[in-house]
Amino acid sequence: MIRRATVLFLAALLPLLAGAGQAQAAGYRYWSFWERDGSAWTYATVGPSLSRPADGDVQGFRFSVSEDSGDAAKPRGAAGFDTICAKTPAKDGTKRVALVIDFGTPGDAPSGEKPPAGRTACAQVAEDATTAEALASVAKPLRYDSNALLCAIAGYPAKGCGEQVATDGKDSSPTETAETAETAETAGSAEDDGGSGPSVGLIAGAAVVVVLGAAAVWQVRRRA
Structure with a gap:
């Protein structure tokens, strides 16, 4: 039963995280x-x-x-x-x-x-x-x-x-221009650690993980 709940959790999680990533595309x-x-x-x-x-x-x-x-x-x-x-x-x-x-x-x-x-x-x-x-x-x-x-x-x-x-x-x-695009792409996680804080997509993804994780746990306990 725990395995089934985990599968349901991942199935619901993937499309939501994909959507969060697409929202950041530019x-x-x-x-x-x-x-x-x-x-x-x-x-x-x-x-x-x-x-x-x-x-x-x-x-x-x-x-x-x-x-x-x-x-x-x-x-x-x-x-x-x-x-x-x-x-x-x-x-x-x-x-x-x-x-x-x-x-x-x-x-x-x-x-x-x-x-x-x-x-x-x-x-x-x-x-x-x-x-x-x-x-x-x-x-x-x-x-x-x-x-x-x-x-x-x-x-x-x-x-x-x-x-x-x-x-x-x-x-x-x-404020961000094409001239800095390549630098931003190669810098990657180094820029994420700066003062600007985590991206909106990362925050949204974390929120989805928390909510769906809690739902999965609740389902397991309810069926136990």
């Missing part, structure tokens, strides 16, 4: 930076202010909500360098960088904003120019935060910068 609304390798997009390993593309390179930017680089949405469109820079002849002392700018979907847009149509541009810049400089030459105004995180391209979005959002698309933690 992503970050930000501009991701990509490099085109042949016909495929790869997530850039450095930011646009450090990247120095070569003549003929194709790079892209995509605005979306994603948890991390592993599930970030890629720029849409298959245009290559020859198509994007077809009307921009080579010039001594400069390089041409093909840029794909994808403003994302309405579902990824901040409240009250509508994403512009995607665009491509051929930036002809100095040979030592960074991607950030190439982008600035064709898609002003750009907006950065105090940590040099790219917040807006061509003025979109009008506000916000890498804010955390809940699964329903609403802002859930404006």
Whole structure:
């Protein structure tokens, strides 16, 4: 009888704890930076202010909500360098960088904003120019935060910068940004021990354990 009560207890506990975990799921609304390798997009390993593309390179930017680089949405469109820079002849002392700018979907847009149509541009810049400089030459105004995180391209979005959002698309933690997402994920339990205290999900899970545990004990005693 005790074994049966324990099974009932665990069966009731698992879906509730799973629900508590899902309630904590979130992503970050930000501009991701990509490099085109042949016909495929790869997530850039450095930011646009450090990247120095070569003549003929194709790079892209995509605005979306994603948890991390592993599930970030890629720029849409298959245009290559020859198509994007077809009307921009080579010039001594400069390089041409093909840029794909994808403003994302309405579902990824901040409240009250509508994403512009995607665009491509051929930036002809100095040979030592960074991607950030190439982008600035064709898609002003750009907006950065105090940590040099790219917040807006061509003025979109009008506000916000890498804010955390809940699964329903609403802002859930404006003070935490995409730039700190990877650090937060790798820090894990070390951050849980800080002054901020346990998460809501952890508290809810503990409460469920206590309540269901008491119920299981009561069932065992009642049937004994």
